[in-house]
Structures are given as C-alpha cells and as structure tokens.
Amino acid sequence: MSAHLGNDYSTNEMMTVAAARNLGNGSVCFVGIGLPSKAANLARLTHAPEVVLIYESGPIGAKPSVLPLSIGDGELAETADTVVPTGEIFRYWLQGGRIDVGFLGAAQVDKYGNINTTVIGDYHKPKVRLPGAGGAPEIAGSAKKVLIILKQSHRTFVDKLAFITSVGHGEGGEHRKQLGLPGAGPVAIITDLCIMEPEEGTNEFVVTSLHPGVAREQVIENTGWQIRFADTVAVTEPPRAEELEALRALEARTAAAHGQLGGEE
Amino acid sequence: MAEFLSLRDAVERFVQNGDTVALEGFTHLIPTAAAHEIVRQNKQDLTLVRMTPDLVYDLLIGAGCAKKLIFSWGGNPGVGSLHRLRDAVEKGWPQALEIEEHSHADLANAYVAGASGLPFAVLRAYAGSDLPKVNPLIKSVTCPFTGEVLAAVPSVRPDVTVIHAQRADRKGNVLIRGILGVQKEAALAAKRCIVTVEEIVDDLEAPMNACVLPTWALTAVCLVPGGAHPSYAHGYYERDNRFYQSWDPIARDRDAFTAWIDTYIRGTADSAAYRAKIAQQQEAN
Numbered sequence: 001m002s003a004h005l006g007n008d009y010s011t012n013e014m015m016t017v018a019a020a021r022n023l024g025n026g027s028v029c030f031v032g033i034g035l036p037s038k039a040a041n042l043a044r045l046t047h048a049p050e051v052v053l054i055y056e057s058g059p060i061g062a063k064p065s066v067l068p069l070s071i072g073d074g075e076l077a078e079t080a081d082t083v084v085p086t087g088e089i090f091r092y093w094l095q096g097g098r099i100d101v102g103f104l105g106a107a108q109v110d111k112y113g114n115i116n117t118t119v120i121g122d123y124h125k126p127k128v129r130l131p132g133a134g135g136a137p138e139i140a141g142s143a144k145k146v147l148i149i150l151k152q153s154h155r156t157f158v159d160k161l162a163f164i165t166s167v168g169h170g171e172g173g174e175h176r177k178q179l180g181l182p183g184a185g186p187v188a189i190i191t192d193l194c195i196m197e198p199e200e201g202t203n204e205f206v207v208t209s210l211h212p213g214v215a216r217e218q219v220i221e222n223t224g225w226q227i228r229f230a231d232t233v234a235v236t237e238p239p240r241a242e243e244l245e246a247l248r249a250l251e252a253r254t255a256a257a258h259g260q261l262g263g264e265e
Numbered sequence: 266m267a268e269f270l271s272l273r274d275a276v277e278r279f280v281q282n283g284d285t286v287a288l289e290g291f292t293h294l295i296p297t298a299a300a301h302e303i304v305r306q307n308k309q310d311l312t313l314v315r316m317t318p319d320l321v322y323d324l325l326i327g328a329g330c331a332k333k334l335i336f337s338w339g340g341n342p343g344v345g346s347l348h349r350l351r352d353a354v355e356k357g358w359p360q361a362l363e364i365e366e367h368s369h370a371d372l373a374n375a376y377v378a379g380a381s382g383l384p385f386a387v388l389r390a391y392a393g394s395d396l397p398k399v400n401p402l403i404k405s406v407t408c409p410f411t412g413e414v415l416a417a418v419p420s421v422r423p424d425v426t427v428i429h430a431q432r433a434d435r436k437g438n439v440l441i442r443g444i445l446g447v448q449k450e451a452a453l454a455a456k457r458c459i460v461t462v463e464e465i466v467d468d469l470e471a472p473m474n475a476c477v478l479p480t481w482a483l484t485a486v487c488l489v490p491g492g493a494h495p496s497y498a499h500g501y502y503e504r505d506n507r508f509y510q511s512w513d514p515i516a517r518d519r520d521a522f523t524a525w526i527d528t529y530i531r532g533t534a535d536s537a538a539y540r541a542k543i544a545q546q547q548e549a550n
Contacts, residue, residue, distance in 0.1 A: 057291045057444045058291070069342065069504070069506055070292045071291075071342065072444045073504065074293070074444075074504070077443050084445075085447065086291050086373050086446045086447050087377045090388075091373075091388075094370070095388060118395075129351045131338050131339050131346075131347075132336065132339050132366055133366070133368040133396060134317075134337060134368070136368070137391060137396065138368060138369075138388075141389065141390065142389065164394055165395070167394055180414070258506050259507060259510075
C-alpha cells in the first residue's frame with residue numbers, strides 16, 4: 001500500500017526499520033501490539049538479539065517467530081522465559097520500575113507526545129469511539145523512556161487532542177516532572193516520513209531526521225501543528241539489506257500464519 | 266465444592282438479571298459459550314466487566330443484555346472496531362449503554378483488590394491523563410508514609426464471574442495454563458464463579474505452583490469443549506483468526522448481526538449445536 005522510495009523499500013519499511021534501531025540490545029521493552037510489536041521483533045531479529053520483550057498479557061521474554069495478531073497469542077507464551085498473570089505484569093514489572101522502554105502506537109499524537117486512543121470528538125457524544133486506554137497510560141507513565149511509532153498525517157498529528165489517554169510531556173517544558181511521573185516520557189516519535197525528538201527545554205517534538213527522499217514540505221503538510229525542524233536535520237540511514245531481509249521474512253512468515261490479516265493494525 | 270452442571274443450568278441458576286458479570290480471559294480462554302447461553306436465556310440489565318470486551322461482549326451488547334460496560338480496551342484485536350459496542354455508545358442501539366472506562370493496570374489491580382477482599386486498589390497511574398475527568402470513580406489517595414499521591418479505584422467484585430479453563434478433575438479442581446490474564450483474580454473476586462472446561466480428567470497432572478483453582482472456591486464446573494472459540498485454549502486449539510475477521514462485517518450491520526444471532530445463538534439449543542452449525546457453515550465456505 002505504501003509508496004516506494006527509489007523502488008528499493010517502502011515508507012512503511014523505513015518507518016519500521018528506523019523504529020527498530022532505537023531499541024538497544026539487552027533492553028527490557030514493554031511492547032504494544034501492531035507497529036510497535038513489528039519494530040521490536042525486527043530489532044530482536046537483527047541488532048538486538050538479547051532484547052527482552054514483555055507483552056501485557058503476561059509473557060516475559062517472548063520470542064515469537066511470527067507477529068502476534070493479538071496481544072495474547074499462544075506463541076508469545078510458548079516462547080517466553082516465563083508467563084505471569086496480567087496483574088503481575090503491571091504491578092511488579094511495569095510499576096516496579098523494571099521496564100527500560102515502553103513501545104507504543106497511537107491513534108493521534110500532539111506536539112508534546114501526548115497520546116489519544118480513546119475518542120474523536122466529545123467523550124459523551126463521540127464522533128469516533130476508539131478502543132481506549134489498554135496498558136498505554138501506565139506504560140507511558142512508568143517506563144524509563146517511551147518510543148512512539150505511527151504513520152504521519154494531518155489526522156494523526158494534531159494540534160489539540162480531543163482526549164489525552166496517555167501522557168507524554170503534558171503541556172511541555174517541565175510539566176511532566178511536575179506531574180510526578182517516574183519515567184522520562186517519549187524520547188522519539190518515528191513515522192513513515194521522519195523522526196521527531198523533544199526539543200531541550202520546551203519538550204516540543206521537532207524533526208531531527210528526515211527519511212531519504214522526504215521533503216520538509218511533506219512533513220509540514222502532514223502535521224496538524226506548525227512543525228519545527230531542529231537546527232541540524234539528519235537524513236535517516238536507508239534500510240540496510242539485512243534489515244529489509246529480516247523484516248520481509250518476518251512479514252512473509254506472519255502472512256503465512258495468519259492469512260491476509262498480517263499482524264499490522 | 267463446585268457442582269457439576271450443564272452450562273444451561275449454571276447460567277439459569279447463577280446469572281440473574283441485573284447482575285454484575287465478569288467473563289474474563291485475556292485473549293486466551295475467553296468463555297464465549299457462556300456468553301451464548303446468556304443470550305439464549307435473554308438475561309437483561311447486566312453490568313458487564315471485562316478488560317477487553319472482545320467479540321464476547323460485542324455479542325452481549327448487541328443482543329441487548331447489557332446496561333453498563335466496565336472495560337479498559339474495546340477493540341477487535343488485529344482487526345479493528347467492536348461495531349456493536351460502538352453502535353451502542355455512539356447511537357444507543359439496541360439500547361443506551363453506560364460505560365465506565367479504566368486502563369488495564371487499573372482494572373487488573375481492581376480485580377486483585379476484589380480477590381483480596383479490599384474495597385479499593387491503589388496504583389501509580391493516570392497523572393496527566395484525561396480518564397479521571399470522565400470516570401469519577403478514579404480518585405486519588407495520599408500515601409500515609411511518603412505523602413505520594415496515588416490513584417485509587419474501586420475493587421471489582423462481580424456477582425458472578427465466568428472463566429474457561431483447560432481441565433477439571435472429578436472433584437471440580439480446575440487447572441489453567443498458558444496466558445492467565447486476570448482469570449484467577451476474577452474468580453476469587455466474585456460471589457459466584459462458573460468455570461467451563463475443555464475436559465474432565467481423573468488427574469489434573471498439575472505441576473507444583475501451577476494455577477489451580479480449588480473446587481471449594483468455585484460454584485459450578487461445566488464441561489464445554491470448544492467453549493472458548495474463537496479465542497483459543499492452549500494445548501487444545503488455536504485462535505480462530507478468520508472468525509475474528511469474519512465478525513467485522515457481521516457486527517458492522519444491525520440486520521446482519523441480528524440475523525446471525527437468531528441463526529447461530531437463539532437458533533441453537535446449546536454449545537454443541539452451535540459448534541455443529543458453525544462447522545457446517547465453515548465447511549460450506
């Protein structure tokens with residue numbers, strides 16, 4: 001579905017690869033379903049074989065061969081180091097301060113990395129009712145840092161969220177600290193166009209790296225607030241052959257296992 | 266001691282109109298057959314509690330059994346929306362649905378508190394989130410030792426919990442394995458607990474420290490093989506991903522949905538008849 005850049009790889013592949021690179025080997029990662037799960041597993045299959053993937057349903061150290069379709073697929077349990085009750089995941093492992101990276105998707109995000117997955121329009125008379133919070137509010141609160149991955153558009157990168165489900169940097173600046181949240185909050189938003197990071201001081205997300213072939217205008221057009229660019233904007237390294245190979249093999253295995261469903265939301 | 270009952274008898278005796286009901290199972294071991302039986306018996310005005318409403322509550326909401334939903338993530342996993350839930354929330358069909366919305370960590374803690382006999386759960390949550398603005402039951406409490414302000418939420422204590430498990434022994438002790446979700450907590454938080462199982466065996470062959478619910482902590486055990494379909498039962502059958510996908514067009518349309526439950530749920534006598542009819546339909550495709 002996504003556009004191809006130079007016929008070598010798609011913008012979606014660039015997004016997944018760029019997100020995966022943010023996950024360090026050996027880090028303990030609380031994984032959301034969909035795009036975060038795809039990127040986290042790509043990291044595990046490439047540069048980060050020792051990454052520990054934790055899913056909210058209970059598996060700790062999951063090593064699935066295909067992408068899970070649901071957050072509680074059987075293969076996550078079968079390949080895990082241990083499977084604990086869901087309450088324990090949130091109490092001991094997340095709230096207990098044992099998660100290095102929370103890896104989240106979103107329906108909408110704002111300039112401070114706050115996330116909406118609840119509702120578009122008025123809460124009591126919604127235009128669109130979204131699935132809701134799931135594990136995200138506490139992952140966003142308690143993980144030592146947070147990565148956000150989602151496709152960029154006017155509809156997803158909005159100036160003002162109808163609803164803050166999971167907090168990023170709140171109203172910017174020191175607001176997150178004032179809220180008393182233990183984790184550092186979102187450190188990067190990875191999209192199909194670019195990478196954004198919080199600007200020092202304001203904690204407003206600014207573009208720090210453009211994916212190859214992406215013009216600034218494209219990013220501006222697809223952002224609902226007046227997006228700013230860092231003083232130095234890098235060009236994201238294109239996917240390496242081994243990254244693409246691992247990603248495509250993972251997607252092919254997933255498609256074979258799940259049919260047309262494919263594991264991407 | 267748990268009684269061995271047919272699912273029909275267990276639902277008739279232990280699920281009352283107006284009850285708070287938790288059908289738990291986190292993606293795995295979702296007690297779908299019990300939901301079907303609740304529809305067949307046309308139970309009304311239920312307050313439904315479940316972290317992930319999933320297809321099982323989409324069905325109960327669309328069938329008009331629910332007056333309120335307590336939940337923390339309401340999607341069709343890997344597919345999209347729960348259309349019956351959305352239609353009830355957005356348009357009030359087939360009747361208005363009150364919603365009480367939490368996060369997963371909150372509801373999981375609320376079940377733990379319920380099983381622990383406590384009135385509320387305490388957790389580090391919600392700072393900066395809008396959820397407390399729309400759910401007045403999310404309050405805060407100040408730690409008497411450190412002064413830290415933490416979230417306080419009411420415990421979940423259902424009138425009846427229904428869970429599905431792999432096996433029971435002949436006394437009614439139940440073994441659950443694989444992804445446990447909050448099944449154990451939901452069972453122990455409730456006044457009454459019905460467990461549907463894949464099989465009844467002489468010996469559970471449970472390893473030490475396995476998740477075993479003792480018979481004296483349960484109300485009824487019902488033999489319902491396949492009772493978790495379209496979710497899965499680890500060691501018995503896999504998740505029917507295609508069913509989750511095929512639910513989307515059924516649930517998207519009010520008439521299609523009504524025709525489906527009239528045929529497959531109200532039009533079948535029990536879980537075995539339902540399974541036979543579904544198998545027939547899947548073969549035809």
